[in-house]
Amino acid sequence: MTQAFDAAKLAAEYWSTSIIDIHPGSIKVRGFPIQELIGNVSFPQMIWLMLRGELPDAAQARLFEAALVASVDHGPHAPSIAISRMATSCGLPLNGAMASAINALDDVHGGAGQQAVELYDSIAERMEAGAALEEAVEQGIDAFTAEQDKYLPGFGHRFHPVDPRAIRLLSLVDEGVEQKSISGRYAAIARGIEALLKQRKNKPVPMNIDGATAVIYAELGFAPELARGVFCLSRAVGILSHAWEQRGRNERNKGPMPRQMNYTYTGKPERHLS
Template identity: 55%
Template structure:
């Protein structure tokens, strides 16, 4: 093989996993062009997340608001399927990584995907406003289509445990504060509140914004696309998953299932019978 052919083959190999994210060779690590040693101790973990996902460093206030949203959704107790799974996995003697992976794997459309759905919903209203609709008209039209063609729970509203999700009002309050300071413009907060008000009018009762809707507001204000909202939720909830997996791993319990062993499931199958001889 000639030197030219070897060069072509090497270029093909180097381009196999071409990336804009990281440059690495012996003695050198650069993330998005920044040497890792220049980042360590100088930027926060939320700022690092922003850099990796967006390609540029945020300003301090943007990173602060991102960190606030990430902190808000870290845990919701062992009744949450992902947390329960992490704890059950830990009792089976697997390592922390396996317990975390088992839990994270259930963060899908139903459990963990509502933030992405909410931001997509709010984003459609924002696009309608860009085409000249008023906020109220855009929200009304989107909800008309939703109840006619889709139905179910409006993404970002309501909670099966909390009459008012205690995390949501605080997040919206902080978004308003950051908007007042010019960090964000407050548009998605306006949209979320318009959706909440419109649904209350239709239903005859208030169905408050929940954590998924509130974090969707934050991520929308900061310019994250909807699919990344789910990934950010996974990052956030992973903290709670890790904490519960670790706590459970320190206990002597083994093979702990979803119910106490004296509580058995309901059997609704065929009544007792014997095989024909």
């Protein structure tokens, strides 16, 4: 009897979770019966509840939803979107195409939001230690470029001189600051980075979508790694949309560029075995 009890206790504790409690006829998410959540909370609110343990207030939910909406898609030239379309043309089902595409959202393509939050946090820590905003920004940027990369995550864009998504998101951030629903601390840090980059490069280097959403996620208290996680949730919508559109076309084995365009071969000239 004792062994059976110990085994049952061990099994119950093996996958212990504070997220969901399920019994026959009962499903509670973070303590809320699921039937009370259905029809009463939005999907962004549900994501917040799952990740954070509580429901967001109206102002938090609005900013969070704006960041999710802004990141859903950036066209077939975005690697993750292109991968979803190619995978679909190769015969993968929607889930396979989505998995293939989401797996590409790593440090280079998809990681800038997380990296920007980490950069903002490092500057915020310097400010907490007594540095003024301008000094903390300069120290944070110099440390980042020395230790990691000369390209700052969240600033500049290879396609957009000014990212229209960032402009709208920052206006919503400013509204939140005026309404005192967020502090504005991270918005000030991000704009301090913009100012320093403009001074050093003698030209504007505007915040892009990753920098702006990082401001929102940082203002809302999300951990840096979650900034990437929720970006993946957002971009999954675009990935699914493009995979589904591709499914409706009778194209097989679609490669990364049209068949009429050749690639450049840089290997040895033709040679033969002796």
